[in-house]
Amino acid sequence: MFRLEHINLVVKDIDATLDFIQTAFPDWKVRGKGSSEWYNTKRHWLHVGTDDNYITLNSASEGQNRDLRSNAPGLAHIGFCVDDLAGIASRLQQNGYEIATIGADHPHRKTLYFIDPAGFEFEFIEYLSQVSTERNQYGGETSAIQRVGSA
Structure with a gap:
């Protein structure tokens, strides 16, 4: 048996993405949050979801996300x-x-x-x-x- 536990995303604005996710899934809660360092960059993170599945959101992104209209990997x-x-x-x-x-x-x-x-x-x-x-x-x-x- 297996299940997908979480997805980890790096975003420019945690609050904006959190609003989107909780609008789609109003029952999802912030399970935890904190700060960490990722390759010498301090960033904030949070987990939003259920007791069993969640999405991790991390701040301190650099650059643009993949152009969804492209065939870029x-x-x-x-x-x-x-x-x-x-x-x-x-x-x-x-x-x-x-x-x-x-x-x-x-x-x-x-x-x-x-x-x-x-x-x-x-x-x-x-x-x-x-x-x-x-x-x-x-x-x-x-x-x-x-x-x-x-x-």
Whole structure:
């Protein structure tokens, strides 16, 4: 058995990214925070999530995040399986976050992508079937993905 415990991100503004994450997942709490040194640079960090899974946010980033419109190597997006895609989308949009991409229409899932203030893309996917072969069906889309936001 295995599970993904955490994702570690370096961001320019911890509070801005924390706001995005807690808007999407209002039940997530800051589990801990502190300061450390990373290759001679002092930075702040925090863990936000549940008792079992979390995202680490670290300050003191330098440079720009990967251009999501490019084919440059790096993180493309972080995907979360959710029960209420419409609720997450509503909360994010009410707080000023724009949909970046609408996933292709599919009979067994719905997906939306948002970009957080640090430039990381978050995918939220709601499965419409409990049958694994349907959930994991590749093909069957009835439309193309739509890029709607400014990545």
